[in-house]
Amino acid sequence: MTAPLDLDQLQSFCAIADCGSFTEAARRVNKTQSAVSMQIKRLEERLGHPLLTRDGRTVALTEHGEALYSRARRMLRINFEIMDHFSDGDLKGSIRFGVPDDYAVRLLPVILSSFQRTHPKIVVDVRCQPSEELLEGMKKGKYDLIVFTQGTNHEYGELFRTERMFWVASHGGQALSTEPLPLAGGLHCCWKDNAVEALNRIGRDYRIAYTSSNAMAIASAVLTDLAVGFLPESALQPGMRVIAEDRDLPRLRDAEIAIMRASHAYGGIYDALASHIVASMGNLDGRDALPMAAE
Amino acid sequence: MTAPLDLDQLQSFCAIADCGSFTEAARRVNKTQSAVSMQIKRLEERLGHPLLTRDGRTVALTEHGEALYSRARRMLRINFEIMDHFSDGDLKGSIRFGVPDDYAVRLLPVILSSFQRTHPKIVVDVRCQPSEELLEGMKKGKYDLIVFTQGTNHEYGELFRTERMFWVASHGGQALSTEPLPLAGGLHCCWKDNAVEALNRIGRDYRIAYTSSNAMAIASAVLTDLAVGFLPESALQPGMRVIAEDRDLPRLRDAEIAIMRASHAYGGIYDALASHIVASMGNLDGRDALPMAAE
DNA sequence: CCCGTTCATCAAAATTCGTGATGGGGTTTC
DNA sequence: GAAACCCCATCACGAATTTTGATGAACGGG
Secondary structure, eight states: OOOOOOHHHHHHHHHHHHHSOHHHHHHHTTSOHHHHHHHHHHHHHHHTSOOEEEETTEEEEOHHHHHHHHHHHHHHHHHHHHHHHHSOTTOOEEEEEEEOHHHHHHHHHHHHHHHHHHOTTEEEEEEEOOHHHHHHHHHTTOOSEEEEEESSSSOOOEEEEEEOEEEEEETTOSGGGOSSEEEEEOTTOHHHHHHHHHHHHHTOOEEEEEEOSOHHHHHHHHHTTSOEEEEEGGGOOTTEEEOOTTSSSOOOOOEEEEEEEOTTOOSHHHHHHHHHHHHHHOOOSOTTOOOGGGO | OOOOOOHHHHHHHHHHHHHSOHHHHHHHTTSOHHHHHHHHHHHHHHHTSOOEEEETTEEEEOHHHHHHHHHHHHHHHHHHHHHHHHSOTTOOEEEEEEEOHHHHHHHHHHHHHHHHHHOTTEEEEEEEOOHHHHHHHHHTTOOSEEEEEESSSSOOOEEEEEEOEEEEEETTOSGGGOSSEEEEEOTTOHHHHHHHHHHHHHTOOEEEEEEOSOHHHHHHHHHTTSOEEEEEGGGOOTTEEEOOTTSSSOOOOOEEEEEEEOTTOOSHHHHHHHHHHHHHHOOOSOTTOOOGGGO
16 A cells, blocks of 8 residues: 655645745744755655746745645644644643734634633633734734734735635615725724725725724724725624625635744644644635546 | 644554454555554554553444544545545556446446546456455455445455445335335345344344346336335435335445455555545545534 | 845754564463 | 464564755845
């Protein structure tokens, strides 16, 4: 029987795909750059096809690389699930954890309560801020581990979830038909760029009508018909009206949710929390992916 | 970052779970018994819990072992998918492949045609027989690789698919209300045991009305209202009426479809075919499994 | 045009892993 | 009930694999 693939190699491969760099990926998986380089070399030899194009400064996936990537992700996701299940309940320590407040409201209670149940001795110190500020805080060493929305800022972490973005308005409100379109969004919110870019693409006029770093405040701006908002699926709230795509608003890009860790935040309690987050809210396991042959 | 699990260990673990023996599993994964034993030891140390109970002659999964098993299977299934995708189209040779004829009708054309497309130089010599005879043929060296229904015979292979079994009758036929119940089944068909056992359990009287080693013949016996049949999901045909569970027939055990290989049939072209089969008709990837926390 | 960064490569070192032999414990057989 | 048997765990050793740190070539920004 031909031996199965090496998950360690696949992890390195995915890390490279995520951050577009061997060197950076090596940091993430706690190896030297040359180790990662050789792992990929062996992986490519094993599969008989190049997986990454090294083109000067940029590293990109080949077609085969793409096909492998989604499968490798699924495997790693399951690996996280297992790690989460078996991770030691005796671990203790504290983690400074940052998360954007829009997710905090909806997802955190569920995730953290089950985490607290399995890891009663780990203190999770949660702080809620917009993604941009979380990244800044991370640079200043204020966090051990953050969840953030990546993409428009040019920071990339361990991608583990994507979410559809929706335009939302209040039921029966006027905002949607107002010209220029009044928008409500976070001050430094990276989604704003997504929305503004999308509007520019179709040449629709708009103005920023309301700005706040507090997600609840944005939500109420929308609900009171002050403005039109743009939210990820899991931040939608009852009372909001999702605007169908055929209206004249452009489709928004999906939001990419990733984890970033401080350089010391690997192993032990940090892995426990990261695995738990990925296992319980990751959606990149490709369960709805097509069979390989169909691609 | 804590290193991911070793798929090689998981493969050995699954092999043990499948056949209930370290020694036999070792044969399957082409290792010595001691190698497998140590792999499991390392795996258990890694996860911090015993996964298998060694109790005299029998090896069984612990609760943690069960939880791991389904995840490991999913990972291995994905591994097969990848192997299938990347497997070398230049492989050549011929494979004597056996499969029960009921599956042959429905599933083989799809699977073999896509296999032929990706591996034009491999000749697959297909023979259709009931599972029992395939196993006999395998012992006599007549096959390189077979797909069979395991369970009632005490042979176990690499389990890769389970199927719901159904009682079927013809539309508007009388057979179902005849006493004793007339049955149609394969001569040495292992499903017969399943059905007979199920009927005995509820004390329902029956007689074997029709027997043939040809699945088409059985199907026509059912369709012409000669008898009631019992078929796996994928062998159901238009014109058959599936008998709902609330009628007075007992629920049948699921059929377990497995692969068995001759001892020489590992690596190269054999892996290519086995991977392809598992990747394209395996259903044990646990996509409908509950999240681990819920178990 | 130089400097900094990135990735590939190499040989040596370290680690990991499998092997074959051995032993204990349980089961079957006579 | 003893002997033969089968199964799994363990051990020391040797083999294979992997990582490392150093080095070189290619590229791009300032």
